[in-house]
Amino acid sequence: MSKADRQLMIELENVDKFFGSFQALKGVNLTVGKGEKVVVCGPSGSGKSTLIRCINRLEQHNNGKIVVNGHELTGAVKDIDAVRREVGMVFQSFNLFPHLTVIDNLMLAPKLVRKTPKAENRKKAMRLLERVKIPEQADKWPSQLSGGQQQRVAIARALCMNPEIILFDEPTSALDPEMISEVLDVMIDLAREGMTMICVSHEMGFARSVADNVVFMDEGEIVESGPPGTFFDNPKNDRTKLFLKQILSH
Amino acid sequence: MSFDIELILDSIPKMLVGIGLTFELLFLSLALGTALGIFLLILRISGRWYLAAPTMVYIYIFRGTPILVQIFIIYYGLPQLEFVRDSIFWPILKEPFGCAIVALSLNTGAYLSEIFRGGVLGVDRGLTEAAAALGISVRQRFIYITSPIAIRLCLPAYSNDVVSLMKSTALASTITLLDMMGIARTIVAETYAPYEVFISVMVIYLVITWAIQRTFAWIEKRMSRHVRREA
Amino acid sequence: MAAVSGWWDDFFWGSLVVVELFFVALIMTVLFGLIGAGAKLSNSRVAKSIASGYTIVFRGTPEILVLLLFYFGSAIILTAIAQIFDPEIKFVDFPPFWAGSFAIALIIGSYATETFRGAFLGVDPGQIEAARALGLSNLQTFIYVRIPAMWRLALPPFGNHMLSLVKDTALVAIIGLEETLFVAEQAIAYTAKPFTMYIVVGAIYLGFSTIITLTVMGLERYANRHLEVWR
Numbered sequence: 001m002s003k004a005d006r007q008l009m010i011e012l013e014n015v016d017k018f019f020g021s022f023q024a025l026k027g028v029n030l031t032v033g034k035g036e037k038v039v040v041c042g043p044s045g046s047g048k049s050t051l052i053r054c055i056n057r058l059e060q061h062n063n064g065k066i067v068v069n070g071h072e073l074t075g076a077v078k079d080i081d082a083v084r085r086e087v088g089m090v091f092q093s094f095n096l097f098p099h100l101t102v103i104d105n106l107m108l109a110p111k112l113v114r115k116t117p118k119a120e121n122r123k124k125a126m127r128l129l130e131r132v133k134i135p136e137q138a139d140k141w142p143s144q145l146s147g148g149q150q151q152r153v154a155i156a157r158a159l160c161m162n163p164e165i166i167l168f169d170e171p172t173s174a175l176d177p178e179m180i181s182e183v184l185d186v187m188i189d190l191a192r193e194g195m196t197m198i199c200v201s202h203e204m205g206f207a208r209s210v211a212d213n214v215v216f217m218d219e220g221e222i223v224e225s226g227p228p229g230t231f232f233d234n235p236k237n238d239r240t241k242l243f244l245k246q247i248l249s250h
Numbered sequence: 251m252s253f254d255i256e257l258i259l260d261s262i263p264k265m266l267v268g269i270g271l272t273f274e275l276l277f278l279s280l281a282l283g284t285a286l287g288i289f290l291l292i293l294r295i296s297g298r299w300y301l302a303a304p305t306m307v308y309i310y311i312f313r314g315t316p317i318l319v320q321i322f323i324i325y326y327g328l329p330q331l332e333f334v335r336d337s338i339f340w341p342i343l344k345e346p347f348g349c350a351i352v353a354l355s356l357n358t359g360a361y362l363s364e365i366f367r368g369g370v371l372g373v374d375r376g377l378t379e380a381a382a383a384l385g386i387s388v389r390q391r392f393i394y395i396t397s398p399i400a401i402r403l404c405l406p407a408y409s410n411d412v413v414s415l416m417k418s419t420a421l422a423s424t425i426t427l428l429d430m431m432g433i434a435r436t437i438v439a440e441t442y443a444p445y446e447v448f449i450s451v452m453v454i455y456l457v458i459t460w461a462i463q464r465t466f467a468w469i470e471k472r473m474s475r476h477v478r479r480e481a
Numbered sequence: 482m483a484a485v486s487g488w489w490d491d492f493f494w495g496s497l498v499v500v501e502l503f504f505v506a507l508i509m510t511v512l513f514g515l516i517g518a519g520a521k522l523s524n525s526r527v528a529k530s531i532a533s534g535y536t537i538v539f540r541g542t543p544e545i546l547v548l549l550l551f552y553f554g555s556a557i558i559l560t561a562i563a564q565i566f567d568p569e570i571k572f573v574d575f576p577p578f579w580a581g582s583f584a585i586a587l588i589i590g591s592y593a594t595e596t597f598r599g600a601f602l603g604v605d606p607g608q609i610e611a612a613r614a615l616g617l618s619n620l621q622t623f624i625y626v627r628i629p630a631m632w633r634l635a636l637p638p639f640g641n642h643m644l645s646l647v648k649d650t651a652l653v654a655i656i657g658l659e660e661t662l663f664v665a666e667q668a669i670a671y672t673a674k675p676f677t678m679y680i681v682v683g684a685i686y687l688g689f690s691t692i693i694t695l696t697v698m699g700l701e702r703y704a705n706r707h708l709e710v711w712r
Contacts, residue, residue, distance in 0.1 A: 056382075099402070109381075112387075141475070141476040154380075157384070314644075315683045318652060318654075318655075319686060326676075330674060417541075444550060448553070452546055459541030
């Protein structure tokens with residue numbers, strides 16, 4: 001894709017974020033165009049999660065500018081829920097609503113936010129469950145599913161709101177090894193369909209095959225970023241080299 | 251000293267007459283106390299100090315003093331104040347029944363709001379975040395996510411509090427009300443047979459406690475369907 | 482407040498009675514709680530059923546009923562015994578202080594039974610195994626590993642039991658013990674200021690509750706000091 005016809009979906013400019021006196025983000029700059037996939041990696045505590053949590057304002061940044069799909073998220077945002085409708089999010093710990101069945105987990109937000117008819121919501125929810133390959137689990141409770149199944153439900157739940165962007169916060173870190181690929185497969189499918197994605201992940205194989213841009217963060221800063229080919233095969237920064245060595249050596 | 255079976259058989263029906271009043275005290279104060287508890291909870295978690303601080307003082311006072319003293323202040327104490335006698339609440343506060351209800355509700359409301367708060371704080375923050383990320387508003391999150399989970403979490407404590415409240419209704423007998431306890435005390439004063447009468451009424455109270463606990467155990471089981479692994 | 486001025490010393494002595502009652506009942510509460518918990522954890526079916534009967538009865542009956550049963554019940558027994566020696570005697574009563582502290586201790590002791598039992602079972606079995614694996618004897622394991630772990634678990638609920646205990650002392654005024662509530666009633670008979678006097682009683686109890694709360698908070702901080710290292 002050439003720079004000229006790149007339509008910006010997310011724009012971060014000099015973003016700082018403090019937790020008390022601790023600075024979690026230091027002057028972060030990042031742009032994501034429509035349909036682009038960005039994988040963010042880095043050691044724990046480097047600010048990766050904080051970064052994507054600022055994009056749908058689960059955390060509020062302190063300085064700098066964040067623009068999401070044309071909405072500026074600076075200062076007092078009038079209708080943050082309107083922005084969040086357009087940005088789906090998938091969490092490390094799934095966060096399915098335990099008191100609702102799988103299908104009700106998917107139907108809740110359309111009912112409350114979009115106020116669309118129940119039959120329509122159900123049809124759509126079933127279609128999405130088929131897409132993540134677990135339609136037969138529709139009437140079960142989340143606690144009856146495996147971790148991998150729960151995470152696929154969580155992805156389907158995010159898709160129910162027709163988001164323009166999906167944020168993934170370490171979606172496979174809480175999974176047993178044998179379940180990682182079933183979740184990654186769903187994410188790869190989504191990527192092929194042209195979804196704009198930011199994914200905090202240490203799945204380097206996934207990054208290599210899917211990402212347009214790989215970002216390495218350390219101590220709240222973006223240390224290095226670039227297309228996977230250059231990033232993995234020819235990293236420039238020493239910190240990046242060390243990190244890649246540690247993560248790929250096992 | 252002998253155990254007078256006839257007296258027991260004679261006094262149980264008399265005391266059961268008072269069970270209606272015991273239940274009225276229990277259910278009315280429970281309903282009002284629950285409403286008050288929810289109201290106090292909302293003030294407490296509103297995030298505004300000028301709402302939260304008075305609530306904390308209220309809870310502190312009502313949990314830090316004996317319910318008997320609260321009943322006495324309301325029944326014997328308030329009539330000393332002229333503005334209370336002139337207020338629209340006087341028709342309620344001049345009757346012992348009204349005073350008992352007011353005292354029990356105010357007291358149990360303070361305890362319940364702390365129980366509810368415990369339930370709300372027990373809800374995994376990730377769940378409300380997940381709902382927020384879906385664009386669900388603060389209010390809807392509280393109604394559809396936090397509340398149902400919090401209710402299940404605080405059900406055991408709530409059940410204990412209902413038992414406590416039921417036991418506290420017996421204190422209404424100290425302000426002339428003839429609930430089960432009041433009737434039992436009257437019979438004891440007449441017959442001077444504390445064992446027979448008090449043990450009989452004790453059995454009735456124990457049955458009520460048992461019924462309350464069973465009811466809540468049943469509700470809890472129903473509400474916990476989703477955490478059972480078995481399909 | 483002017484009306485109270487002549488009564489401060491009486492309230493002071495009344496408060497002292499509350500303090501005495503509190504400590505006497507507290508010691509008995511711990512005793513009953515430990516015996517009850519020991520019985521529940523024992524292998525003896527008889528001891529187990531007696532202990533569960535004890536907790537069911539005393540947690541399910543109104544406090545005032547237990548108190549009156551003890552006071553009047555014990556008076557009947559004492560009178561019967563006294564009449565064996567001297568048929569002229571009409572009435573001997575158990576001192577309200579002892580009847581009151583015993584009744585309160587039995588009630589709170591039934592709650593303490595569950596707390597101690599829960600704390601015993603709540604100790605991580607891994608810690609016990611680790612101690613045994615290091616070659617500590619049963620007794621050493623109990624003293625150096627189980628007791629410290631247990632009291633950390635038992636402290637928060639036991640703090641609540643102490644609050645209930647101090648508040649229950651107010652009930653003993655009903656059987657004529659000259660504690661603060663009783664003083665208030667006398668003062669009201671002279672001054673006709675029920676509101677003022679009962680508020681004073683409430684304030685005194687609030688003071689006691691505050692002292693207990695702060696003490697328990699301090700103890701909890703001490704008990705959990707090992708968790709603060711990383712902060």
